[in-house]
Amino acid sequence: MTQTATRPQLKAAAAATFLIFGINGLVFASWAARIPAVTEILQITAGQMGTLLLCVAVGSLIALPTAGHVVGRIGTANTVRAAGLLVAAAGVGIALSLAAGAVSGTAISLFFFGIGIGLWDVSQNIEGADVEHKLGRTIMPQFHAAFSGGAFVGALIGAGLSNIGIGLPAHLLVIAAVVAAAALVTPKYFLEHVPAAPRPAGEAKEPRAASAWRDGRTLLIGVVVLGATLTEGAGNDWIAKAAVDGLDATQSTGALLFAVFVLAMTAVRFFGGRAIDIYGRVAVLRASMAAAALGLGLFVLAGNIWLATAGAALWGAGAALAFPMGMSAAADDPKHAAARVSVVSTVGYIAFLAGPPLLGYLGDLTGIRTALLAIGVPILGALMLAGAAKSLRGK
Structure with a gap:
């Protein structure tokens, strides 16, 4: 749960959540917009590229069912921090694997990239819903618009860098640095989540997340x-x-x-x-x-x-x-x-x-x-x- 927030705190939380959604979209598009470069660097077929993309999906599908439990234990801010740092580390792994032409290293890095994205996705939506609830008006669509806008910007950046000949490994290393900085700083403006009060002896336990x-x-x-x-x-x-x-x-x-x-x-x-x-x-x-x-x-x-x-x-x-x-x-x-x-x-x-x-x-x-x-x-x-x-x- 969260403590009562003042109006300035709610506005700051809304702005921070908007930025986190936008960075998430930027990360997604920075990878997706340059998938053709991956097939060229690794010299793989479209079917093999599909298998690499499946690594991302499997990682996300493993993370998503457990994300609610993670948020319940450490809060949305810490989950976004952990997820963002995992995405940044995976981005470095992808960049280094591509630079070495290592398909297996790329696959493993994409798997952890998917885990980070899955945790990030759930935690940002929980924070967004909490902010929306306390503001008393619908704002969740604007957060998702930030994701779309971030993806649009990421696609433009990817196209521009590709056009001027900047390689994907260098591109991903810069994106990883941006993600790490955003993940460490931005969540400090999220609403403060506090642990639930201990249950009195004999009181029924709350339902499990399952x-x-x-x-x-x-x-x-x-x-x-x-x-x-x-x-x-x-x-x-x-x-x-x-x-x-x-x-x-x-x-x-x-x-x-x-x-x-x-x-x-x-x-x-x-x-x-x-x-x-x-x-x-x-x-x-x-x-x-x-x-x-x-x-x-x-x-x-x-x-x-x-x-x-x-x-x-x-x-x-x-x-x-x-x-x-x-x-x-x-x-x-x-x-x-x-x-x-x-x-x-x-x-x-x-x-x-x-x-x-x-x-x-x-x-x-x-x-x-x-x-x-x-x-x-x-x-x-x-x-x-x-x-x-x-x-x-x-x-």
Whole structure:
């Protein structure tokens, strides 16, 4: 739990959380934007690169279920510090392994990179939900907008460094230093978490963190988040490729459609909190999933690039708010927030692990643009289960 915070402390905590989300996005994009360089440096195939990426996913999936317990023991600030330092150390390991051309060293470093990212992701969302709860207004989408904005900046930096010939190992070493500094300094402005008071003799023990996996509402929220994550992830992974393959667009045009998707999502995350406060999570979640479904359909069925662009924008706008709303819903009860956010994050991350290859395999049969229609199933599932995200304090 946290002590009562003053208004200046809440503002400082909100700013620190915003920065931590942004750095997280910067780290993600700094790696993802230069994946082609990894295949070139290590001289590996696309399939072997997929195996390396699986190392990150496995590390995250191992860390996510335990992250709530870690936060409960040492607090969000210390968890972010530990996770950030682990990510920085893993980044150094990746850089040195790439410089030596060592595939095994890169794989091991990516595994620990995934563990650090998983711990970081859960702890920042718990802190964000705590700040949101105490501010009394919806701010979680803005934190996730910071992640999107950080990723956008990271991608631009990666593209720029690649263009001027700066190697990936040097790039990662600088990013590791930035992450280590941010992880050590920024969390000191988080809300202060204090240990729970000792239980009187004979009082029943609090439920174990594992009980969150048996909580029906938490699992339903997790399914909603899984659908939202797959919706967002499919756009990130396949919009550019689908535009090139299905609309005969150039690679630069495909990249622009991806940029439209990301910018629409980021803008709605920045300004969508007010709509959630006015209309409630359930109504906004349903509207979001409906917009995502319409945008997806328009993108896939459009006969020209202009309609496809409009579809990409609507798709991104619809995908923007569901994940942060799911995190807020999971953290409605502060007493169980750490465990429940950990569960919902774990369920949602399954989409990152399973979604891209499944769509890729389906795309081999039908074409990737047509294969994207499969995302309509989890979108409709999230739409139908939106009521699970209803606030415990209202709509």
